[in-house]
Every structure is written in structure tokens, then in C-alpha cells.
Amino acid sequence: MPLYACPRCHNIFPSPDKPSACPDCGHRRPLPASEVEFDAFYAKQLAAIREAYAPGMSMDERNWTKVLLFLNKPRASFFTSHLLRNYVLNATPELCVDTYKGYRWEFSRMVKQDRIALQLEGYQESKLLMRREDGTPLVKGWDCYGPALRLLYSFEAVDPHKSPNLGNINGIDLQKIAAEPSEAYRQFLLDWLEAVKDVPSPMSFIIPEAKPLLKLMKKDDK
Numbered sequence: 001m002p003l004y005a006c007p008r009c010h011n012i013f014p015s016p017d018k019p020s021a022c023p024d025c026g027h028r029r030p031l032p033a034s035e036v037e038f039d040a041f042y043a044k045q046l047a048a049i050r051e052a053y054a055p056g057m058s059m060d061e062r063n064w065t066k067v068l069l070f071l072n073k074p075r076a077s078f079f080t081s082h083l084l085r086n087y088v089l090n091a092t093p094e095l096c097v098d099t100y101k102g103y104r105w106e107f108s109r110m111v112k113q114d115r116i117a118l119q120l121e122g123y124q125e126s127k128l129l130m131r132r133e134d135g136t137p138l139v140k141g142w143d144c145y146g147p148a149l150r151l152l153y154s155f156e157a158v159d160p161h162k163s164p165n166l167g168n169i170n171g172i173d174l175q176k177i178a179a180e181p182s183e184a185y186r187q188f189l190l191d192w193l194e195a196v197k198d199v200p201s202p203m204s205f206i207i208p209e210a211k212p213l214l215k216l217m218k219k220d221d222k
């Protein structure tokens, strides 16, 4: 169902047709949700699903699910469900590990990019890490830490006072997550797939040429 956003109260809500007013504040001109608003709406739902299963997962799995959610934007849900179905859930452990390695490579690349940007702003990461009560790291220039780097700093670690680095990404046992996932992790993937498999891709409205490709992918999904 298409999403709309209220410019006054910032409420985001689904509606089959163009709504005449915001259901929350009655503002007369809700607008189609932007890609950012679209992502925010679904990201909240997916984060809640992850939260529900997190206690039953291993620490590696909890960190890894953060990476997976970060890299799969809700606006690309069509591709996400294809990947989850054929390259993770129904794949051999070997194929699944390969898929995960692709994600790890991409995430590491983004972290490196964020670090270069941080250095260009004149900030250095320190080896020791203090945190505020809400868990945010107490570091100089936190506003200049890019989204991938911030995610890395949200990783759980054996020693929470050591700043995270690429070792925290490379140390995740992908082989184990692919071959012997916990029941909670697997259930998280299944619920995630269920939540996004029918999410409309805003892209498919913008690029009609992509539609035949989407149809083709749907076919081999079965």
C-alpha cells in the first residue's frame, strides 16, 4: 500500500488512495512519502521484529542482523525478499556464506569510507571508549561519524570499553551463522521476509522499465 506523510505532524501512514487529510492532525495536504520517510516507516517495524528475537540469538547474530538491516533498505524490499528467500533461507550453507561475505565486504567498505570522512573533518577515533547513559559513545565529533561507523559503534562486544574496529566485523563467525543459526535468528529472517515480501517498491513507480525485471525475478521465486 502506498505511504503518505503529513508535512505538519510528520505522521507516516499507509493509504490505498490519495488521502484528503492526515488521520492524526487533520492537515489537508498529506504528500506521498519520500524515500527517506518510506525507509523510516518500515525500519521501525523491522527493528521491533529484531528486538523481539534478539534475546535468543548469539552475540554474533545480534551484531550481524544489525548489518543486514542496515544494508537492506526497505525501499529495496523487492530485492531483499528475493535475496532472503533464494540466497539465505533456501540456500545451501556455502551459498549463504557467500551472500554474507558480500554483505560483509560492502559494510567494511562503507566503514572505511566513513573513517576517511571523519579524518578529513579532523577527528581521530580513540582506542578506549566511554559511553553516555543512553549508550551513545562519548567521543569527540560524534556528529561527524557516518552511519556505517555509528552502526559499528553500536555493536555488542566482549569488552565494551574498547573502540570497535574492522576486527569486530571480520570476527563475526559467518560460517556458523549460515550453517548452524539459532532458532531465534532463523525466525527473525522468516518474519523479516514476511514483513517485506509485499512492500511496494517506490522505485517501481518511478522506473517503469524496472517492472519487467521485477516480474522475471518473481517467477524464479515461486
Ligand SMILES: [Zn+2]
Pocket (backbone or CB within 6 Å): 006, 007, 008, 009, 010, 011, 022, 023, 024, 025, 026, 027
Ligand atoms: Zn498530521
